[in-house]
Amino acid sequence: xxxxxPPIQLDRERCKGCLLCLDVCPNDLIVMDNRPNLQGHFxxxxxxxxxxxxxxxxxxxxxxxxxxxxxxxxxxxxGWVFHLSRGWHARKQP
Numbered sequence: 754x755x756x757x758x759p760p761i762q763l764d765r766e767r768c769k770g771c772l773l774c775l776d777v778c779p780n781d782l783i784v785m786d787n788r789p790n791l792q793g794h795f796x797x798x799x800x801x802x803x804x805x806x807x808x809x810x811x812x813x814x815x816x817x818x819x820x821x822x823x824x825x826x827x828x829x830x831x832g833w834v835f836h837l838s839r840g841w842h843a844r845k846q847p
Contacts, residue, residue, distance in 0.1 A: 759802035760822065760829045761811070767819040768796030774820070777810035780836050806832040 761782075768790065774783050774797060782805060786798035796819070799805075807829055812820045 759799070759805065760807050760832060761799065761802055761805040762821050762823075763797065763799050763802075764819050764821070765796040765798070766790050766792070767817045768794065768815075769817050770794045770796050771816060772797065773814045773816070774811040777814050779806060779808060779810070780804050780832065780839065783811060801835075803829075804832045804835040805829060806836050 765786065769792070770785070772785065775785070780801075782800055782802060783797050784800055786796050788795075790796050807822055809822065812822060
């Protein structure tokens, strides 16, 4: 995987804004975009795509096939560190 390319890619022109993907991302990297695409749909947007853990939940749930992963997607360490630190910080501290 090229260090400059994000681990996940979104084709916002394919997205019709069904929003099914919003709840499946373990790192909450998918948000609703307030800018319409060329078809007039309000697609989703990726925030901090570099923190993607490549779980493929968004790829699997998208009926429009708007998400894609690189063919040789290796383990994305920054994404997993972010995911684990979010879980650690979310725990209630005594």
